[in-house]
Amino acid sequence: MMGPTLRTWLLAVVxxxxxxxxxxxxxxxxxxxxxxxxxxxxxxxxxxxxxxxxTSLPVTTxxxxxLPATTTSTTLTSVATETGPLTWPIxxxxxxxxxxxxxxxxxxxxPETDPLNPPPIGTDYNVVPDFAPAWAAAYGKAxxxxxxxxxxxxxxxxxxxxxxxGLCVGNIPTVAxxxxxxxxxxxxxxxxxxxxxxxxxxxxxxxxxxxxxxxxRGLALGQEFYAKGVNVGLGPMxxxxxVAQGGRNWEGFGADPFLTGEAAYETxxxxxxxxxxxxxxxxxxxxxxxxxxxxxxxxDDRTEHEIYAHPFLRSVMAGVSAVMCSYNLVNDTYACNNYxxxxxxxxxxxxxxxxxxSDWGATMNTLSAVAGLDMTMAGDITLGSGTTYFGANxxxxxxxxxxxxxxxxxxxxxxxxxxxxxxxxxxxxxxxxDSFHPYNPLNQEVNAQSNHDQLVRQVAAAGTVxxxxxxxxxxxxxxxxxxxxxxxxxPPVSGPNEYADQGGxxxxxxAMGWGSGTTNxxxxxxxxxxxxARAREDQTTVSWDFDNWNLDQAGNDAIPAEVAIVxxxxxxxxxxxxxxxNVGDRKNLTAWHEGDQLVLAVAAQNxxxxxxVNSVGPLIIEPWVxxxxxxxxxxxxxxxxxxxxxIVDILYGAWNPSGRLPYTIxxxxxxxxxxxxxxxxxxxILSIDYTEGLxxxxxxxxxxxxxxxxxxxxxLSYTTFEYSQLVIxxxxxxxxxxxxxxxxNWENGGASPIxxxxxxxxxxxxxxxxxxxxxxxxxxxYGGEIPQLYVHHPPSAGEPPSILKGFTNxxxxxxxxxxxxxxxxxxxxxxxxxxxxxxxxxxxxxxxSIGASSRDFxxxxxxxx
Ligand code: NOJ
Numbered sequence: 001m002m003g004p005t006l007r008t009w010l011l012a013v014v015x016x017x018x019x020x021x022x023x024x025x026x027x028x029x030x031x032x033x034x035x036x037x038x039x040x041x042x043x044x045x046x047x048x049x050x051x052x053x054x055t056s057l058p059v060t061t062x063x064x065x066x067l068p069a070t071t072t073s074t075t076l077t078s079v080a081t082e083t084g085p086l087t088w089p090i091x092x093x094x095x096x097x098x099x100x101x102x103x104x105x106x107x108x109x110x111p112e113t114d115p116l117n118p119p120p121i122g123t124d125y126n127v128v129p130d131f132a133p134a135w136a137a138a139y140g141k142a143x144x145x146x147x148x149x150x151x152x153x154x155x156x157x158x159x160x161x162x163x164x165x166g167l168c169v170g171n172i173p174t175v176a177x178x179x180x181x182x183x184x185x186x187x188x189x190x191x192x193x194x195x196x197x198x199x200x201x202x203x204x205x206x207x208x209x210x211x212x213x214x215x216x217r218g219l220a221l222g223q224e225f226y227a228k229g230v231n232v233g234l235g236p237m238x239x240x241x242x243v244a245q246g247g248r249n250w251e252g253f254g255a256d257p258f259l260t261g262e263a264a265y266e267t268x269x270x271x272x273x274x275x276x277x278x279x280x281x282x283x284x285x286x287x288x289x290x291x292x293x294x295x296x297x298x299x300d301d302r303t304e305h306e307i308y309a310h311p312f313l314r315s316v317m318a319g320v321s322a323v324m325c326s327y328n329l330v331n332d333t334y335a336c337n338n339y340x341x342x343x344x345x346x347x348x349x350x351x352x353x354x355x356x357x358s359d360w361g362a363t364m365n366t367l368s369a370v371a372g373l374d375m376t377m378a379g380d381i382t383l384g385s386g387t388t389y390f391g392a393n394x395x396x397x398x399x400x401x402x403x404x405x406x407x408x409x410x411x412x413x414x415x416x417x418x419x420x421x422x423x424x425x426x427x428x429x430x431x432x433x434d435s436f437h438p439y440n441p442l443n444q445e446v447n448a449q450s451n452h453d454q455l456v457r458q459v460a461a462a463g464t465v466x467x468x469x470x471x472x473x474x475x476x477x478x479x480x481x482x483x484x485x486x487x488x489x490x491p492p493v494s495g496p497n498e499y500a501d502q503g504g505x506x507x508x509x510x511a512m513g514w515g516s517g518t519t520n521x522x523x524x525x526x527x528x529x530x531x532x533a534r535a536r537e538d539q540t541t542v543s544w545d546f547d548n549w550n551l552d553q554a555g556n557d558a559i560p561a562e563v564a565i566v567x568x569x570x571x572x573x574x575x576x577x578x579x580x581x582n583v584g585d586r587k588n589l590t591a592w593h594e595g596d597q598l599v600l601a602v603a604a605q606n607x608x609x610x611x612x613v614n615s616v617g618p619l620i621i622e623p624w625v626x627x628x629x630x631x632x633x634x635x636x637x638x639x640x641x642x643x644x645x646x647i648v649d650i651l652y653g654a655w656n657p658s659g660r661l662p663y664t665i666x667x668x669x670x671x672x673x674x675x676x677x678x679x680x681x682x683x684x685i686l687s688i689d690y691t692e693g694l695x696x697x698x699x700x701x702x703x704x705x706x707x708x709x710x711x712x713x714x715x716l717s718y719t720t721f722e723y724s725q726l727v728i729x730x731x732x733x734x735x736x737x738x739x740x741x742x743x744x745n746w747e748n749g750g751a752s753p754i755x756x757x758x759x760x761x762x763x764x765x766x767x768x769x770x771x772x773x774x775x776x777x778x779x780x781x782y783g784g785e786i787p788q789l790y791v792h793h794p795p796s797a798g799e800p801p802s803i804l805k806g807f808t809n810x811x812x813x814x815x816x817x818x819x820x821x822x823x824x825x826x827x828x829x830x831x832x833x834x835x836x837x838x839x840x841x842x843x844x845x846x847x848x849s850i851g852a853s854s855r856d857f858x859x860x861x862x863x864x865x
Contacts, residue, residue: 095370095407098347098756100136109733109766115319115422118269121212126767126823129269131319131421135353138421142413145178151398151405154412158369159390160379163360167431167442168230169516170360170377178416182431183279183357183377187235187251188512188640189519190224192435195447197224198521199456200646201512201638202237203617204463206253206263206662209786210809213459214263218270218278220452225276227448229431231424232277232322236267237517238311239286241617241663242696243674247289247572247584250616250638251517254662255697256712257307258804261314268318277321277422282359284308284341286326288676288688289575289584293362295677295686296329303693304330305759305832309345316350317760321418323352325373327362329685334364342372351757354421355414366393369403374411449522453642458655460639460646466632466657466716467665473608473631475653475718479562481541482531485554485602487593488567488614489527490546496521496641503577506569506592510614511643515574515584521641527567527612530644534652548593551601564606565651568595570615585676589620589669596623603629612636612647618665625709635661653718658784658809660715660853664698664708671708673700698854699800713788713804713853719779719814723787723850723858729770730864731823739763746826747865751838764830764839767823773850773859775820777812784811787850789822790857794844797831802854805829822850829863841865 105112113119113129146154153175160183161171169191170183185191188199199205199221205214218236225233239248241255249255253263264280271278285297285308299308312323323346325336335341336358346352355374363376366389376390397403419425434440466474476482492498492508503514509526512518528544535542545557558564568591575584580592590596591613603609603624610632613619624630637659639646649655666672673692680686695703698712735743742752742763752758775785789806793799806822829846830839846865849857 095404095410097406097410098351100132100139100351100353103130103132103739103762104736105130105133106735106762110762113319115272115321116275118273121215121266128317128762128765129319131353134319134421135417138417139353139413141420141425142416145416146409146412149176149412151408152395154408155390155395155398157412157415158375158394158408159388160375160377162380162386162388163378163383164436165379167434169234169435170232170357172375172415178419181231181415181419182229182433183232183234184225184228184230184433184435185234186517186519187237188517189221190228190230190433190448191516191519192438193228193433194443194520195449195522196228196519197221197449197452197456198512198519198524198641199452200460200463200640201250201517202235202252202263203250203254203662204637204639205267205459206259207463207465207637207659208459209259209660209807210462210658211262211266213462214266215270216455217459218267219273220270220450220455222271222274222276222278223450224448224452225271226274226429227446228433229429230276230433231419231428232279233271234279234281234324235271235517236264236278237281238264238315239282240308240311240696242287242690243585243676244589244618244663244666244669244672245572245586245676246287246617247582247586248513248515248517248574250513250572253311255664256662256804257310259662259807261311262807264311265314265318268315268320272319272321272422275422275424275428277354277418277424279322279324279357280312280315280320281324282326283312283323283346283356284326284335285330285690286328286335290676290678291680291686292575293327294680294684295688296332297688297690298331299690300693301834302832303690304341305345306694307696309341312346313350313759316346316352317765321354321422323354323356324359325356325362327359332685334362334368336362336373337364337368337371339371347372348756349759351760353414354418355411363389365389366397367403369394369397369407369411374414456640457642457645457649460637460642461649461655463637463639463659464646464650464657465635465637465659465661465714466650467635467710467714468625468630468633469716469718470631473610474634474651476563476651478538479540481543481561482535482563482565483557483561484528484531484542484544484565484567485558486567486595486598487546487548488569488612489531489544489565491524491526491528496524501573501577503573503579505580506571509567509643510569510571510638511640512638513571513573513616514577514579517574524641525644527644527647530648531565531651534648548595548598551594551597554598555601555605558602558606558609561606563608563610564602565610565612566599566602567612567614568593568598569613570595570617570619572616586616589618591615591619599624599630600627603627607631610634610651614638614643618663620666620669621709622667635659653781656718656781656783657716658786660713660786660788661710662712664701664712665710666701667707667709671701671706673697695800699803702801702854711853711855713851714856715786715853717779717783717785719777719781719783721785721812721852722776722778723773724776725772725774726850726859726861727772728861728863729772731767731770733766735763735766743826746830746841749841749843751833751836751840752830754837759839764827765825768826768829769824769863771806771822771824771848771850771861772819774817775810775812776817777814780814782811782813784809785852787820787822788853789824790849790851790854791829792847792849793831793842794846796844797842799831799842802849804854805848824863829865
């Protein structure tokens with residue numbers, strides 16, 4: 001008999017599957033797009049689940065079975081297309097494979113780089129790694145492998161086996177000597193298995209503003225994917241947090257393209273160093289969850305290039321293997337069917353050599369292959385339908401010349417090349433996850449955790465931002481008594497995996513959001529456990545009250561304590577799960593579980609009230625931020641399985657806070673430049689016009705003179721820093737004559753050319769100026785500062801007043817002065833010229849500031865260009 005736990009887990013999976021399915025269509029070939037119907041997004045998942053089972057139950061292990069991909073007797077008239085039955089090759093779709101860039105490596109600025117051996121972590125990015133030779137070698141091997149493949153075999157390389165038909169969330173079948181691929185979520189841990197680490201979320205990693213820690217997190221995460229035999233890790237996620245309420249913002253790196261780009265760059269270098277393929281997702285403009293498969297993000301070309309595409313450019317420069325196109329439409333064409341974004345920007349402009357996979361069920365037709373889609377995931381038209389737009393349909397299209405065989409060769413070559421490029425042909429571990437059978441002992445065969453708990457604790461502490469600290473309330477110094485108030489301080493009532501994909505109302509500490517961007521917790525340290533253990537060292541009296549709803553009791557409990565610490569949170573996630581009416585996106589920007597009232601109730605009784613916030617993104621904290629009894633605010637983000645220990649490290653000063661906000665905390669929700677677009681009918685495509693253009697987050701607040709509560713880049717320390725001695729030094733690196741011509745052209749006001757790899761070219765990205773300055777620790781304790789460089793373009797450029805273009809970190813003992821350095825490239829100073837379709841230097845003086853946040857400038861200069 002099926003036990004209750006197994007049954008509830010299965011129910012949860014059924015919910016997930018139902019909600020992820022786009023339609024119940026059972027067409028056996030490509031369906032007309034009019035037959036497409038919207039997803040059911042109103043599922044509430046409250047079922048309890050856990051996959052950390054130590055007992056083994058009989059399970060059926062499903063091996064990867066390909067969807068029907070072969071067809072030997074295709075009758076052209078029997079194949080449906082998006083415009084009706086196909087009777088003849090409908091048109092010519094010219095296709096030219098994009099060659100790998102051929103520029104000779106110029107070390108040290110442009111060293112030939114193998115992804116398993118990335119450049120060392122710099123304090124800034126003054127090395128431009130050159131992955132082209134590695135790609136070229138991999139292409140050679142891939143081309144030989146497919147030389148004798150049939151059309152059907154090549155198609156099978158591009159077609160996932162279908163949802164829940166394999167061990168991983170995505171599976172490419174074995175084809176001849178190619179063993180196939182396991183593709184697995186998520187950006188913060190290996191999903192759907194046991195003995196893995198729940199790393200701090202992307203938003204927490206970004207809050208560290210620390211390249212070394214971001215790289216280390218990527219590497220450790222990659223090592224866990226590798227240990228479990230996963231070929232392709234489905235991260236990092238780099239959407240932009242355009243809308244503060246966006247449900248999946250926490251999976252990404254905040255609301256600034258430069259910070260997101262650098263975090264993506266370091267994460268990918270780390271992930272791929274481990275030997276796994278990284279996936280840059282979701283390309284592009286999937287900025288809200290509501291109607292994500294039914295909205296057109298309408299974005300102008302300049303905004304697309306400068307804001308949303310930039311992190312993908314940096315991903316390509318990090319040598320990323322795969323890119324996942326998103327569910328939404330971009331300017332009225334589905335992202336996975338959008339030639340402009342897939343082929344023109346990504347493959348032509350950025351010179352991307354890897355492959356584009358669809359998000360799960362995001363392929364909209366067979367001709368997407370021509371637009372630039374290389375792989376359809378999970379393979380089926382709608383998850384679980386057993387039908388596919390690739391497979392037999394793609395075979396037919398190639399056989400009747402609708403899609404050229406050269407294009408199919410390119411698709412298969414890119415996928416196999418990425419496998420060779422990552423050296424996965426050399427003794428790769430077997431897959432030891434079984435995503436859809438949590439009781440399969442296979443999930444426990446490999447313990448991938450290593451000592452990653454230490455890194456998790458460090459990243460979570462470094463990603464914590466101290467927002468307020470009055471009268472040295474923090475760090476705690478042997479307090480006589482502490483009371484912990486709020487459910488967010490506690491372990492979750494029914495265990496760390498009380499909801500499938502974390503998709504339920506959190507009953508304890510919030511350490512990640514919900515959806516596919518999650519992993520199962522192997523364990524989870526709550527603040528309650530961590531603080532109580534630490535407080536014993538001082539023999540402090542510790543009490544607690546986890547009931548958010550009894551405000552009188554919370555206030556009374558706070559009366560006798562020397563320190564009252566209130567824990568509040570705010571959750572969000574992916575649209576296939578609805579939690580308390582939040583359909584992925586947050587309904588509002590206020591704390592969950594009456595958090596504001598709880599803080600006020602405690603602050604009314606205790607004049608040393610410290611607020612700890614675990615939130616997926618910005619909150620409006622006006623009700624209590626200025627309350628005189630609220631002495632400190634600790635913005636603890638989403639800390640993963642060491643969340644409680646990291647909070648202890650900040651509260652007690654074992655880690656001097658160095659995190660900085662990766663987004664703006666506003667005074668009013670309406671102060672933000674973009675809001676969710678809601679409504680829409682079951683069949684309409686919702687228009688989301690990005691009318692704010694370049695002015696997202698702090699760029700908007702600056703331009704509109706809106707005072708935020710805490711600005712982008714803000715964060716306090718237990719010490720203080722002073723800045724001095726600004727020096728700008730031109731860097732004269734030698735390049736070949738072709739690059740010299742391009743440099744001359746740029747200096748004369750010309751735009752970068754329209755060519756393969758034009759936006760990632762060496763001359764554009766090599767360091768042009770080195771900016772150095774001194775930072776002195778003028779306070780009482782050792783600490784790290786994050787100096788930030790903001791460019792101010794001349795008014796004629798039409799740019800926001802200040803835009804982040806550099807940051808570094810420097811750690812100093814009291815009284816010590818150190819020199820910090822940030823390099824700037826021509827790309828950093830350029831704007832996208834929509835007429836000339838290239839990067840160009842604006843006319844006029846380009847100024848910059850070095851500061852401690854986007855509004856706290858300490859040194860100013862101009863670039864001599
Ligand atoms: C859909 C999500 O959008 C994507 O991020 C994820 O990787 C796939 N599902 C696979 O689970």
